[in-house]
Amino acid sequence: MAEGELVGQRVVRIDSRAKATGEARYTADLTLPRMLHAKVLRSPHAHARILNIDTSKAERLPGVKAVVTGKDAAGVKWGVFRYTRDQELLPAEKVRYVGEDVAAVAALDEETALEALSLIDVEYDVLPAVFDPLEAMQEGAPQIHDHVENNVNIHVPIEVGDVDRAFQEAYLVREDRFSDTEYTYCQTEPYAVLVNYDSNGNLEIWTPNASPHTKAKALSNLLKMPLAKVKVRKISTGGAFGGRSDIFPGEFIAALLAIKAGRPVKMVYTREESFTSVRQAHSMVVDLKTGVTEDGRFLANEMKVVLDGGAYSSTGPIAVSVPFLVWEETYRLHNVRFNGYRVFTNKPVRGMYRCHGRSFMGGLGMQLDMIAEELSIDPAEIRLRNALRTGETQVTGSRIISCGLTEAIEKATETSGWKEKRGKLPYSRGIGMGASGMMVGFPMGIRGGSAALLKFNEDGGCTLISGVVDNGQGNESMVVQIAADVLGMKMEDINLVSSDSEITPLDQGAYSQASTFVSGNAARGAAVDAREQILNIASDMLDATPGELDLKDGQVFVKHRPEWNVWLGKVIRKALLDNTPVVGRGSYMPKVDLRREWVSNPKGQHAGTFSFGAVVAEVEVDTETGQVRVTNVTGAHDCGFAINPMAVEGQLEGSVASGGVGASLLEEHSWDGGQMLNATMLEYKVPLSVDMPQITPIIVETVDPEGPFGAKEAGLAGSMNMFQAVGNAIYDALGVWIKEFPITPDKVLQALEEKDPES
Amino acid sequence: MRLPSFEHLEPRSLEEALGFLAKHKEQAKIIAGGTELLVCMKHGLLAPAYLVNLKAVRELDFVSEDDGGLRIGALTRLSTLSETPAVRERFPVVAQAAEMVAAPPLQAMGTVAGNLCLNTRCFYYNQSSFWRQARGACYKTGGDRCHVVKGGKRCLATYQGDIAPALIALGATLRMVSNGSEREIPLAELYTGKGRRPLALEPDEIVAEVRVPAPFDGMAGDYQKLRLRGSMDFPLAGAAAVLSRNGSGVCSRARVALTAVGTGPLVVEEATQLLEGQQVTEDLVAQAAEAAYEAARPASNVGSDASYRRKMVRVLTRRAILNAWRKE
Numbered sequence A: 001m002a003e004g005e006l007v008g009q010r011v012v013r014i015d016s017r018a019k020a021t022g023e024a025r026y027t028a029d030l031t032l033p034r035m036l037h038a039k040v041l042r043s044p045h046a047h048a049r050i051l052n053i054d055t056s057k058a059e060r061l062p063g064v065k066a067v068v069t070g071k072d073a074a075g076v077k078w079g080v081f082r083y084t085r086d087q088e089l090l091p092a093e094k095v096r097y098v099g100e101d102v103a104a105v106a107a108l109d110e111e112t113a114l115e116a117l118s119l120i121d122v123e124y125d126v127l128p129a130v131f132d133p134l135e136a137m138q139e140g141a142p143q144i145h146d147h148v149e150n151n152v153n154i155h156v157p158i159e160v161g162d163v164d165r166a167f168q169e170a171y172l173v174r175e176d177r178f179s180d181t182e183y184t185y186c187q188t189e190p191y192a193v194l195v196n197y198d199s200n201g202n203l204e205i206w207t208p209n210a211s212p213h214t215k216a217k218a219l220s221n222l223l224k225m226p227l228a229k230v231k232v233r234k235i236s237t238g239g240a241f242g243g244r245s246d247i248f249p250g251e252f253i254a255a256l257l258a259i260k261a262g263r264p265v266k267m268v269y270t271r272e273e274s275f276t277s278v279r280q281a282h283s284m285v286v287d288l289k290t291g292v293t294e295d296g297r298f299l300a301n302e303m304k305v306v307l308d309g310g311a312y313s314s315t316g317p318i319a320v321s322v323p324f325l326v327w328e329e330t331y332r333l334h335n336v337r338f339n340g341y342r343v344f345t346n347k348p349v350r351g352m353y354r355c356h357g358r359s360f361m362g363g364l365g366m367q368l369d370m371i372a373e374e375l376s377i378d379p380a381e382i383r384l385r386n387a388l389r390t391g392e393t394q395v396t397g398s399r400i401i402s403c404g405l406t407e408a409i410e411k412a413t414e415t416s417g418w419k420e421k422r423g424k425l426p427y428s429r430g431i432g433m434g435a436s437g438m439m440v441g442f443p444m445g446i447r448g449g450s451a452a453l454l455k456f457n458e459d460g461g462c463t464l465i466s467g468v469v470d471n472g473q474g475n476e477s478m479v480v481q482i483a484a485d486v487l488g489m490k491m492e493d494i495n496l497v498s499s500d501s502e503i504t505p506l507d508q509g510a511y512s513q514a515s516t517f518v519s520g521n522a523a524r525g526a527a528v529d530a531r532e533q534i535l536n537i538a539s540d541m542l543d544a545t546p547g548e549l550d551l552k553d554g555q556v557f558v559k560h561r562p563e564w565n566v567w568l569g570k571v572i573r574k575a576l577l578d579n580t581p582v583v584g585r586g587s588y589m590p591k592v593d594l595r596r597e598w599v600s601n602p603k604g605q606h607a608g609t610f611s612f613g614a615v616v617a618e619v620e621v622d623t624e625t626g627q628v629r630v631t632n633v634t635g636a637h638d639c640g641f642a643i644n645p646m647a648v649e650g651q652l653e654g655s656v657a658s659g660g661v662g663a664s665l666l667e668e669h670s671w672d673g674g675q676m677l678n679a680t681m682l683e684y685k686v687p688l689s690v691d692m693p694q695i696t697p698i699i700v701e702t703v704d705p706e707g708p709f710g711a712k713e714a715g716l717a718g719s720m721n722m723f724q725a726v727g728n729a730i731y732d733a734l735g736v737w738i739k740e741f742p743i744t745p746d747k748v749l750q751a752l753e754e755k756d757p758e759s
Numbered sequence B: 001m002r003l004p005s006f007e008h009l010e011p012r013s014l015e016e017a018l019g020f021l022a023k024h025k026e027q028a029k030i031i032a033g034g035t036e037l038l039v040c041m042k043h044g045l046l047a048p049a050y051l052v053n054l055k056a057v058r059e060l061d062f063v064s065e066d067d068g069g070l071r072i073g074a075l076t077r078l079s080t081l082s083e084t085p086a087v088r089e090r091f092p093v094v095a096q097a098a099e100m101v102a103a104p105p106l107q108a109m110g111t112v113a114g115n116l117c118l119n120t121r122c123f124y125y126n127q128s129s130f131w132r133q134a135r136g137a138c139y140k141t142g143g144d145r146c147h148v149v150k151g152g153k154r155c156l157a158t159y160q161g162d163i164a165p166a167l168i169a170l171g172a173t174l175r176m177v178s179n180g181s182e183r184e185i186p187l188a189e190l191y192t193g194k195g196r197r198p199l200a201l202e203p204d205e206i207v208a209e210v211r212v213p214a215p216f217d218g219m220a221g222d223y224q225k226l227r228l229r230g231s232m233d234f235p236l237a238g239a240a241a242v243l244s245r246n247g248s249g250v251c252s253r254a255r256v257a258l259t260a261v262g263t264g265p266l267v268v269e270e271a272t273q274l275l276e277g278q279q280v281t282e283d284l285v286a287q288a289a290e291a292a293y294e295a296a297r298p299a300s301n302v303g304s305d306a307s308y309r310r311k312m313v314r315v316l317t318r319r320a321i322l323n324a325w326r327k328e
């Protein structure tokens, strides 16, 4: 195979066998000699001062080996940014949500740990709490953090152009409010962590994660240990969807316990804890004012979004900005005013889910359909008129180096039969669309790049060492496929060592949609480098210039005389004897404007490249029960280049399911104050296989000039577009706009009743 | 979540099982499929010292035809029930309801008696001990208040079993046995209508079998279930209708029963009065559905808004009656 022959093939992923047979190991499966089991005592109050914690009885319980409270945590605080460090991972003075960590016990078994928890006495002074972000912003609302007035955690203002004048010039101006509730990830694997601490001060951590390096750095800061001593090990991760990127109290507390007990400590959360005490996605209220020309082109966009951030900052500034960025990445905007607020409430901490702002996109995409209708323009057409194209620059300054948005919209409409169906289906059936752009590799400072190494064995096999992280997306397989392609090898002849913070070079992790674009580029670089070294050495052996040589199936040969060849293993041996062992090196850093900052300087190139997608959804509504069924989804995604088309299609299908069908129609939490009423897989309605629509994935390839073999990302077109597609399809079916997500059956019925009070 | 410790008893016969129950009374709990009981135990809602497992009591595992009617052993799995030809062909509404319980794996584990003897459910009750401890005991857990309706005077926990309404509408009875005695009661009488203690079942009593009388002439039934997902979910409302049509096209017998909209299954007597002896028209069905709506008393404690679920009773009842009528 020549270079470029293996990539693009539908290959079986390298992790498939272990996953299918159950051989893959997850954190909860692990045991170490002398391992203890830990459990956390959690706050039953949404907001309370901790007056006293008495752990003496628990400490005396036989089998208990360590107890920790906020006192052991030494007051250190965590936050993703220097200016958002507001979370004590084991608070000493105050709890801010139901389910927050208060104390923890490590014991010989879980039963003993649980019993010990019941022996801990905590005295609380219960404080007034606030649960609604709009209320939390009001004067006189309970103040959750002493240093934050009106509970406004982050405010991101962005203004470009002359917005007020543009509105005056607009032919049509619309104002709408959309809202959305919070979601929970419901990864198949509940949160778990295992920590081992040895007498030389080495701390080893196993936990499902999207970036071992990020976890290691945070823990090294929090525990004041050198980075080299904090080793986040590789372990299979049962799904992430954005919910495994940040640092959580669990790993910090398990580390405190392991250090205190001098023994390994494992902690496995219940499903309820995984709902309440790790991360959720933000809920939001979105006010949109949009002005367009007579032919439906954007003139002015004013948007205000208030996000419920829960008790702490987490990825705060990113969460606030991304909703706007995604819109900016999709359409040609000229005059924009964005004000995003993330507000503290006494609810669990909110983080990133899929990509922030799906419901924000939902609102914008529905408002765009409303505008299209008022102007008698087809919704696909209005999108095409405003869609960004290759070579254009987004309103805050990012240049687009490859763009298949137009093609994606055209293909999705063509394949779904849009023209024959839109506005023409019988009452109660409808079709709608959504479109979006997506950043690939955004500024993360020194942590934004990836490096890879490739070393050869004397038998011609090799090991790829890459920081790439796989949470189920297929990233591990992707780097191996790329390296195998470059080296003319079979995938099974390349061994992968990955996602270990001690062994593998720095990598951004499965984050900002960057794995293929950044880690894939680094892996390709390492393979290209190794190939060059091999051809150089072989050129002596074959008496030809490196340029005349090729490498394939373990043989280096002269291209025009393939019978002149040498076995790869022999080349490797010669390299060893010559003291020039073959070690390939590659790295990649996305070309972003490093001066760009989320809050203080939101301008300049903010991602290496952008991917694009369009989704068409068809729904069927039971007009008596209000139940909506998504019957068909056609999704076209510009992934740049499909390294493994099967994986790209799988990603698209997964993103229709997770954060798509269920989140737009069913997933929501019921609350009583700060207490979650449905922290179970039974009562939180993640769609089941029977609820899934027929999905037709379409791959659009634009061959990105920067991406490895032209590849970008393949994860998000479905979930970013399902909200608008479903909301618009419901309008097409029933003639009502429902602006509050999720669009549950009771809301559908209510909208129908309001439209026709007689019914 | 962990199970509390208990002693596991495995009787080999009904007699032995009854002996264990007579001996341990309130300290013991029957376990059949365990799909409901074990979840409650993990939540710390129940901590019986003994579990009397009926698994090996083979004499309770049967479906047989009897005088044109059916006898269904207590231990019959829901999947067996819906696959049995006599059930499918002659009482299809029972198979229809059984196939809508939870999801296929749970139907393969769950039993008929376990389903009929489901405890009532509530968002404030079916929770972990940590969760419940945050707000104190309610009527259902031995306290003196209701968390669903603040100031409420009684427990509103909801009965959400799926097959009771169909069996009630068919006029099913239960054979209940205890050490030395036996009684047969109409299925509807198993339910006390009290959220707190929903079953009229003595601690030493076992539901041995369900008896379904022979079908009436021209009989057909239908069950309609409201759930948010296509599988797995307990009903948010459910309506079963069983109607018979005589030779002259008149409805000779009509029974409508509801689930998940009150503290026990509800029989809508008024629907019977409206429909029996009449030609079934859309208008009459609408009146019967209205009567069901009036009878339903859903509380906002099992997901979805109570007023929405109540409205749905109207829709489900109408559909169930019309479907039953059209099937014949």
Ligand SMILES: Cc1cc2nc3c(=O)[nH]c(=O)nc-3n(C[C@H](O)[C@H](O)[C@H](O)COP(=O)(O)OP(=O)(O)OC[C@H]3O[C@@H](n4cnc5c(N)ncnc54)[C@H](O)[C@@H]3O)c2cc1C
Pocket: A682, B029, B030, B031, B032, B033, B034, B035, B036, B037, B038, B039, B054, B074, B075, B078, B100, B101, B102, B103, B106, B109, B110, B111, B112, B113, B114, B115, B116, B117, B118, B119, B160, B161, B162, B163, B201, B205, B206, B207, B208, B232, B233, B234, B235
């Ligand atoms: C995720 C999930 C979803 C579910 N969805 C539904 C649903 O949609 N609809 C529905 O109806 N149910 C549902 N269930 C509940 C349950 O699975 C079924 O009702 C099942 O039929 C219960 O039967 P079992 O044999 O497993 O009962 P068990 O758990 O063994 O017992 C349930 C109760 O019945 C008592 N009992 C059992 N047998 C006897 C007997 N012979 N005599 C006296 N008492 C007895 C037990 O003591 C216990 O109190 C669901 C459960 C789960 C976990």
